[in-house]
Amino acid sequence: MREAYHDQLDSIFDDLGGICRRVQVAVGLATQALMTGDSALAERVISEDIEIDRARERVEESGFSxxxxxxxxxxxLRTIVAALRMVSELERMGDLSVHVAKVARLRVPDIAVPDDVRPTIEQMATVAEDMVSRVCDVIISRDVEAAIALGKDDEEMDGLRRRSFSELLSDDWSHGVEAAVDIALLGRYYERIADHAVSIANRVIFVVTGHNPAALAEQ
Amino acid sequence: MREAYHDQLDSIFDDLGGICRRVQVAVGLATQALMTGDSALAERVISEDIEIDRARERVEESGFSxxxxxxxxxxxLRTIVAALRMVSELERMGDLSVHVAKVARLRVPDIAVPDDVRPTIEQMATVAEDMVSRVCDVIISRDVEAAIALGKDDEEMDGLRRRSFSELLSDDWSHGVEAAVDIALLGRYYERIADHAVSIANRVIFVVTGHNPAALAEQ
Incomplete structure (x- = not known):
């Protein structure tokens, strides 16, 4: 009985890992749609989000059962409740990818990101996607060291966010208000994806060690 | 034994109601700080957020216990898990109030909101604060009708968000990129506060009826 129970608990974490990979794909495709103005790709991210939502429902049912x-x-008990929270965060990260895809779609046939802020936004997207990829590994491995390391990447994201603001608020900014607003919101979406990755890593630390990392309390 | 148990469950909902009122105050004060450029008020919202975080921790401990x-x-079981999720959302609404207060603080001695978009932002703030106030009532009363009605206000918020975009993207916009970015982000923060109010109302519907409203599945 206890055996079957722990199998079921492991299977929830496998499911979380699988959802996380879907989110990682969504972040990657949304970024590609954004950078290339590819409306079909943007549509795909938007329409496939329902699969993340459904997978969340299945994990919730398992957790409740x-x-x-x-x-x-x-x-x-704490592990199951943590899993229920992690799946909510993963779903939210999927939603944020949809927001990125919607900005891309709104500007087609143009590209929402002007050339001169492209490096900053590309780097934010890369950091976000990398953090998602690593948090997927953390969910599966429950590797506390790797989870702690993730928190440090968040500082890189903060730095990039500041850089994007200084770019769009500089006197050299020649792309008008619409592009500036797009960049500010895109920065916010990628930052929130990164925040959720850190929060999930902290929940894994909590599950493994029984202690809340200080970072979790601060959020 | 069962009696004491239900008392404890009721007491969690009372605590949630209390946290919700703190959030309502935070939203109101942050808006006031924003509209008047009052840095002391902004600081107060920022520093008092720790009390919402601590209250969340206490509810989590009660829920786990x-x-x-x-x-x-x-x-x-579903009621307790719902309460744990509701408290996370309330904390997040507190964080969003802090974001509003930080925009206010950043622009002191100026006011972040230019006069001609003031009516739209004031209305967004009013709708958000009203939705928070009503969701506090819903938490305490567990009134399903009132919870359902809350979902409809969300459409008003969507309309206001669209109006603020059309204002700041119009040819008449004369306040530059910085103010436009502030307005776009402020709109996002108020919209997210409203989203969380609807989500909490939906969780109350779930607790009372055992059914997930369709709106919850869509989010």
Missing amino acids: LLSLQQPVAGD | LLSLQQPVAGD
């Missing part, structure tokens, strides 16, 4: 049928003890 | 000590059955 474990909670109600197995009456887990303290440690397992 | 109920889950682990009482081994609740299906309906109560």
Whole structure:
């Protein structure tokens, strides 16, 4: 009985890992749609988000079933509740990818990102996608060291966000208000994707060690 | 035993209601700081957010304690898990109020909101604060009708968001890129506060009826 129970708990984490990979693909494709003005790709990200939502529902059902049928003890209980929270965050990261895709779609046949801020936005997208990729590994491996390392990347994202603001607020900015607003919102979306990756990594630390990292309390 | 248990569950909802009122105050004060360029008020919102975070931790502890000590059955289980999610959303709404306060603080002694978009932003703030106020009532009363009605206000927020975009992207916009970016981000923050209010209302519907409103699945 206990055996089957732990198999089921492991299977929830496998499912979370699978959803995370879907999110990683969504972030990557949304960025590609954004950088190339590819409306078909943007549509794909938008329409495939429903699959992330459905996968979330399945994880929620499993989590509730474990909670109600197995009456887990303290440690397992916290693990299941953490899994339920992680899946909400993963779904939200999928939604944020959809927001990026929608900015891309809105500007087709143009490209929302002007050439001179392209390096900054590309780097934000790369950092965000890399953080998502690493948090997928953390979910599967429950590697606390790797989870702690993720928190440090968040500083890089903060720096990039500041750089994008100084670019679009500089006197040299020649792309008008619309592009500036797009860049500000895109920066916010990528930053939130990164925030969620850090938050999920912190939840894994909590599941493994039983302690909340200070970073989680600060968020 | 069961009696004490339900008292404890009710007390969690009372705590959620109390946190919600703190969030409502934070939204109101942040808006006031924004509209008047009052840096002391902005600082207050920023520094008092820690109290919302601490109150969240207390609700989480109560929720976990109920889950682990009482081994609740299906309906109560879903109620407690819903409460844990609601408290995360309330904390996030507090964070969004802090974001509004930080925009206000950044522009002191100026005011971030130019006069001609003031009516739109004021209305967004009013709708957001009203939705927070009503969701506090819904948490306490668990009134499903009132919870359903909240979802409809979200459409008003969407309309205001579109109006603010058309204002700042119009040819008449004379306030430059910085103000446009502030307005776009402020719009996003108020919109997210409203989204969370609707999401919490939907969770209350779920707790009372056992059914997920369609709106929750869509988010």
